[in-house]
Amino acid sequence: MQRHNTMPPPQTNSSNQNELLRAYVLERDHIRCQWPGCGATSRPEVLFIVENGQNQENGQRYQNGVTLCRKHLDTVMMHDKTFAPLIYDLIQLVEFENELNITEKTFKGLLGE
Numbered sequence: 001m002q003r004h005n006t007m008p009p010p011q012t013n014s015s016n017q018n019e020l021l022r023a024y025v026l027e028r029d030h031i032r033c034q035w036p037g038c039g040a041t042s043r044p045e046v047l048f049i050v051e052n053g054q055n056q057e058n059g060q061r062y063q064n065g066v067t068l069c070r071k072h073l074d075t076v077m078m079h080d081k082t083f084a085p086l087i088y089d090l091i092q093l094v095e096f097e098n099e100l101n102i103t104e105k106t107f108k109g110l111l112g113e
């Protein structure tokens with residue numbers, strides 16, 4: 001029996017929410033840069049999206065994120081205003097692709113392949 005990653009982004013109130021999310025993102029992205037056409041596996045970083053209104057005394061709570069290599073993380077950081085909307089889209093795309101993979105595996109499992 002293969003183990004599939006069917007876990008949605010963790011949304012808990014626990015103090016290690018951010019660490020859980022980091023682990024989720026890295027596993028979902030197979031620890032590869034998700035920049036279109038990149039796929040680098042060396043020194044991957046996770047870029048997080050921060051929930052609105054959550055950056056007071058409890059620190060920031062992350063909503064979701066995406067794995068990027070150092071080079072592409074720097075690119076995004078340097079051009080924050082330009083890339084922020086694209087990063088949201090990229091995460092949506094990665095999540096969607098992840099769901100498709102899970103569906104495909106489920107069907108293959110049902111067909112006994």
Ligand SMILES: [Zn+2]
Pocket residue numbers: 033034035038039040068069070071072
């Ligand atoms: Zn990259």
